[in-house]
Amino acid sequence: MPDRKYDLTLAATHYEPYVSGFTQTARSIAEGMANRGWRVAVVTAQHDPDLPLRDTVGGVDIYRSPVLMRASRAIVAPRYPILAGQLARSSSLLHVNLPMPEAALLMPLARRVPVVSMLHSDPHLPAGWSGRAFARASDVASRAAIRRSAAVVASSHDQAHASRFWPVIRNRNFTPITPPCLDRRGGEPRYRETGGLHVGFLGRIVADKGVGYLVRAFQRIVDPAARLLIAGNYHEVAGGDLMAVQSEIDRDSRVRILGELRGREVNDFYASVDVFALPAVASSFGTVLAEAMMSGIPSVTTDLPGNRYPVAATGFGRVVPPRDPQALERAISELAAVPRHWKEQKARAARARFSVAASLDAYEVLFTTLRGRTAAR
Known part of the structure; x- marks a missing residue:
């Protein structure tokens, strides 16, 4: 069960130390909002069994749900929607990172907590029956989450308008916000071998x-x-x-x-x-x-x-x-x-x-506008 009440719960089935652009974005938003004084929880899957089920990193409380099995890129964590729903109901706002096949189950469990959905991408999966089945389930879940959302975020109008979810997004409160990107200057050219390109x-x-x-x-x-x-x-x-x-x-x-x-x-x-x-x-x-x-x-x-x-x-x-x-x-x-x-x-x-600051400014404006509202059914 959640340890306390939160201003924001961020739901993402993968989170650092798993490395991807998806997880970097989720972590930058979670820790960035925590640094701005928000009480933030992250609910994710325990993609590495050595990771603790409960942790605090960068001022963010992390709750992990055990993984039962993996199939291609999909993970099966049966208790994830239940845990995410509990955290959502203990929060003023739920931020869901899509695609997420579990989102369809999570939405009713979140009850009347306002939801902000972030569409990272349309699922792209290898050919095969399992990939196609996962894509269909993910698409159904994404549409359910978007319809339930008080606001929907994508990285740009360019991405959103080309998405197969645009017919649903266009009827919601859509806001383009670029992901927070780190300033990586100041490194040493340790991997450079020659004077060539x-x-x-x-x-x-x-x-x-x-x-x-x-x-x-x-x-x-x-x-x-x-x-x-x-x-x-x-x-x-x-x-x-x-x-x-x-x-x-x-x-x-x-x-x-x-x-x-x-x-x-x-x-x-x-x-x-x-x-x-x-x-x-x-x-x-x-x-x-x-x-x-x-x-x-x-x-x-x-x-x-x-x-x-x-x-x-x-x-x-x-x-x-x-x-x-x-x-x-x-x-x-x-x-x-x-x-x-x-x-x-x-x-x-x-x-x-x-920059991180520019992205977090936009997210904070959106989150503040919606925090604590009662979601319409």
């Missing part, structure tokens, strides 16, 4: 990030001093997969697999690269993309709603068609030659637009 990718190494297309694009660069730095976890993340491109990586001795990076290691990574690439094949806001630009690194990404927004909004990079290694390589080579003063100017604009 260094291209970087950072993120979960899963199929929808398009890492294979980046490897093929990099192989079109003939400079023996060039390096491709691929950072991210693929062993312990939902849907992690490096095997699909391992043979191509093995054929190019210039590619480096850095594994998962945390804390100052991420700052050092950005300090080591000249161009950042996020060649995603599924639409989502790229927190790492925004943080690269905030660090002064020009970036290339794919022309997908939401995914293209950080580059399109700042002009600090190139947007290319998805699944096109030739266009990706051409954009990387163009960005490698841009002048320093242009990068500094664009980086300042990116920091103003995507």
Whole structure:
């Protein structure tokens, strides 16, 4: 049972120390609001059995529900909706992070507590019956949560209008708020090996990030001093997969697999690269993309709603068609030659637009407006 009353409960089935843009956003909002004097709880799944069921980190009370089993990217935590409902009823406001298949069960358990839903992305899952079943269940749950919400948040109008949930969102109180992105400047170039072009990718190494297309694009660069730095976890993340491109990586001795990076290691990574690439094949806001630009690194990404927004909004990079290694390589080579003063100017604009403070200000206005209201049925 909840230890006390809360101003805000944040429901997210994954939370740090699990590493993803999703969990970084959830943690930044939770800890940011706690730092602003809000009493905040997070209800999540115990994705690692070594994690305690009850914890306090960064001023946030964390409640974890045990996981019964995993299927592809899905987790099965039967008591999660019950625990989340208990916490919601002990709170003035519930912030639900979608997609979440459990949301359909959670909504009635939250009773009349006002809900803010954050749509991170439309689910993108591998082919197969289990993936399709999970996607259908997730979609039904997301629509239920959105219909029940006093407000709905997405990273941009671009993402929301292209979402398959837009017909439901458009009838709600919709507010675009970019995720809080960290200022990663000040790192040391510890991963830099030569004076040649260094291209970087950072993120979960899963199929929808398009890492294979980046490897093929990099192989079109003939400079023996060039390096491709691929950072991210693929062993312990939902849907992690490096095997699909391992043979191509093995054929190019210039590619480096850095594994998962945390804390100052991420700052050092950005300090080591000249161009950042996020060649995603599924639409989502790229927190790492925004943080690269905030660090002064020009970036290339794919022309997908939401995914293209950080580059399109700042002009600090190139947007290319998805699944096109030739266009990706051409954009990387163009960005490698841009002048320093242009990068500094664009980086300042990116920091103003995507900072943690700017995002939390917008969330606090929305949360304050809704906190403590009785939700309409």
